[in-house]
Amino acid sequence: MPNNNNKIYDKNKIVIGIVIFLIISLFPIWYNHFKNVPAPDPLLTEKAKIAKECVLPKVLMKTEHMQLLNSWRDSVVRDGKRLYTNSQGKVFDMSLSNGCLDCHSNKKDFCDRCHNYASVRPYCFDCHIDNPKEKK
Amino acid sequence: MNVHYMFSLIVVIGLVLLAYVGVEVLGLKAIFGVVLPYAAFLTFLIGVAYKVIDWAKSPVPFRITTTGGQQKSLPWIKSAKIDNPDCSVGVVVRMLTEILFFRSLFRNTKAELKEGNKFSYEWEKWLWIFAILFHWSFAVVLVRHFRLFTEPVPYLLQLLENLDGFFQIGIPVVFLSGLLLLAGVTYLFLRRIFIPQIKYISLAADYFPLFLIFGIAFTGILMRYFTKTDIVAVKQLTMGLVTLHPTVPATIGFIFYVHLFLVCVLLAYFPFSKLMHLGGIFLSPTRNLPGNTRAVRHINPWNYPVKVHTYDEYEEEFREKMIEAGLPVEKEE
Numbered sequence: 001m002p003n004n005n006n007k008i009y010d011k012n013k014i015v016i017g018i019v020i021f022l023i024i025s026l027f028p029i030w031y032n033h034f035k036n037v038p039a040p041d042p043l044l045t046e047k048a049k050i051a052k053e054c055v056l057p058k059v060l061m062k063t064e065h066m067q068l069l070n071s072w073r074d075s076v077v078r079d080g081k082r083l084y085t086n087s088q089g090k091v092f093d094m095s096l097s098n099g100c101l102d103c104h105s106n107k108k109d110f111c112d113r114c115h116n117y118a119s120v121r122p123y124c125f126d127c128h129i130d131n132p133k134e135k136k
Numbered sequence: 137m138n139v140h141y142m143f144s145l146i147v148v149i150g151l152v153l154l155a156y157v158g159v160e161v162l163g164l165k166a167i168f169g170v171v172l173p174y175a176a177f178l179t180f181l182i183g184v185a186y187k188v189i190d191w192a193k194s195p196v197p198f199r200i201t202t203t204g205g206q207q208k209s210l211p212w213i214k215s216a217k218i219d220n221p222d223c224s225v226g227v228v229v230r231m232l233t234e235i236l237f238f239r240s241l242f243r244n245t246k247a248e249l250k251e252g253n254k255f256s257y258e259w260e261k262w263l264w265i266f267a268i269l270f271h272w273s274f275a276v277v278l279v280r281h282f283r284l285f286t287e288p289v290p291y292l293l294q295l296l297e298n299l300d301g302f303f304q305i306g307i308p309v310v311f312l313s314g315l316l317l318l319a320g321v322t323y324l325f326l327r328r329i330f331i332p333q334i335k336y337i338s339l340a341a342d343y344f345p346l347f348l349i350f351g352i353a354f355t356g357i358l359m360r361y362f363t364k365t366d367i368v369a370v371k372q373l374t375m376g377l378v379t380l381h382p383t384v385p386a387t388i389g390f391i392f393y394v395h396l397f398l399v400c401v402l403l404a405y406f407p408f409s410k411l412m413h414l415g416g417i418f419l420s421p422t423r424n425l426p427g428n429t430r431a432v433r434h435i436n437p438w439n440y441p442v443k444v445h446t447y448d449e450y451e452e453e454f455r456e457k458m459i460e461a462g463l464p465v466e467k468e469e
């Protein structure tokens with residue numbers, strides 16, 4: 001239909017609709033009040049500082065630690081193999097509470113800082129109660 | 137082989153390569169991570185508003201509601217309150233069932249000649265099932281992504297994540313909506329390939345969004361479960377975008393930029409494509425008007441203001457002459 005007079009029909013409803021659309025679309029903009037939160041910085045314990053290095057290089061640990069944990073779990077629970085040797089020849093106990101959390105015993109200031117930021121809630125700690133540590 | 141889907145497929149593959157070359161070879165992370173997302177999002181917002189206002193300029197002279205039941209008429213004739221609503225409450229209910237549950241698609245039937253030439257209608261629910269699956273899982277995936285754009289992450293969003301990962305399969309926990317989205321988009325594509333009538337009417341503009349969304353879901357799933365990306369760095373980038381303090385962390389892999397670039401293309405393409413049915417569903421005159429043609433007089437808004445001379449005025453003017461000529465008149469002076 002050729003439109004000669006440029007009139008907007010039902011103007012009020014259209015404007016309300018567009019305003020609702022904009023409010024929803026811009027949700028992250030107004031929700032955060034333009035305040036950027038600094039990235040979490042996981043705190044290393046004294047023990048970890050002495051060890052200097054993690055199981056894998058830091059870049060890999062950052063992105064793939066959950067997959068490493070998964071392979072550790074399978075290896076222990078399915079094959080009964082409890083020792084892991086990394087590429088430097090260092091040997092680790094393949095354990096969540098007695099491995100990772102031995103060096104990173106400050107779960108609140110280490111694992112949780114990242115996880116809260118990324119909104120992940122690993123269910124592992126339903127069973128692997130980290131504090132006090134499980135007995136071997 | 138068919139030129140329409142081959143064309144769309146090649147374009148989407150080209151876009152993936154473009155993002156790869158741009159980020160990995162040319163190192164244009166600031167372009168793909170900041171400039172294009174802002175540009176695409178602005179195009180989306182302005183484009184959608186422009187389209188809606190443009191639509192609103194078309195007059196709807198008459199109620200053209202499609203009806204699935206009896207219109208309200210005499211009190212002793214039962215009317216269909218939702219399928220043929222006569223008031224705004226009914227319209228709202230009808231629109232909600234349409235938008236949330238695709239009620240009219242649920243009525244979908246298939247017409248076929250059977251046993252030689254017996255004509256039959258058969259119910260056809262597959263399209264409805266997969267359309268619902270596709271749209272709802274798309275919405276859930278989209279809403280879940282807001283964990284990257286909010287700090288602190290709202291509680292309701294965490295609840296949705298917990299629900300979506302309810303079965304706790306694998307690490308990282310499998311989000312069902314992501315896989316259902318992929319399944320949905322795959323069906324919607326195969327439908328266009330395998331049903332001859334639908335293949336015949338499908339154009340590049342039908343295949344392109346499907347390939348694009350497939351590409352987005354595929355790269356997202358790849359990134360979450362296989363070639364891991366540094367999510368903390370990603371969130372720094374996304375939070376930078378929404379707080380208008382853009383930063384470009386160095387440690388994000390190219391697969392993220394491919395994912396993001398495809399999303400940018402989708403956003404920028406949105407207002408100019410069939411995807412605008414998101415806005416269109418709200419403005420469908422066949423759905424959003426009460427069917428009250430028996431009760432209310434609707435005047436065509438583009439009627440030309442014709443000068444009329446009613447019979448009363450005519451008689452007033454010519455009464456004496458009419459009486460002289462012996463013509464019957466309504467009012468004798």
Ligand code: HEM
Pocket residue numbers: 274277278280281284311313314315317352353354355356357358359360361365367370374392395396399402
């Ligand atoms: C049309 C919008 C989008 C769709 C349909 C989509 C789809 C997906 C899907 C299906 C996944 C797999 C994991 C899951 O199910 O959540 C995913 C992951 C991901 N997407 Fe998107 N995405 C969209 C927009 C975006 C945007 C705008 C960004 C960032 C700027 C983004 C960043 C990511 C990241 C970082 C992941 C990996 C998440 C992880 O490893 O946990 N996506 N996406």
